[in-house]
Amino acid sequence: MLKLAxxxxxxxxxxxxxxxGGISSAAAGMAKILFFIGIMLFVVFLVVALVAGRSIMK
Incomplete structure (x- = not known):
């Protein structure tokens, strides 16, 4: 995802x-959207891994 961004x-x-200019702004918009989607997926997977790691330890 971040490679595409x-x-x-x-x-x-x-x-x-x-x-x-038009192509430049469109490509910059796509890069921004893909970057934020990648960051959101990273945070979601990080939280899932932390929650799953704690349940195994108990």
Whole structure:
């Protein structure tokens, strides 16, 4: 997920460099969305792993 976000960030920077503003803003928006989805999934899996780890220890 974060690899895709990085890819869209690079596409946005290159498109902005060449003057394609619409494509640049769309790619930056996609990169932002994918980044936040990746962070949310990381937090969810972290909480699940902590909860599951505690139930095994008991």
């Amino acid at each position: 990085l890819f869209f960030l690079v596409v946005s920077l290159v498109a902005g460099l060449f003057g394609f």
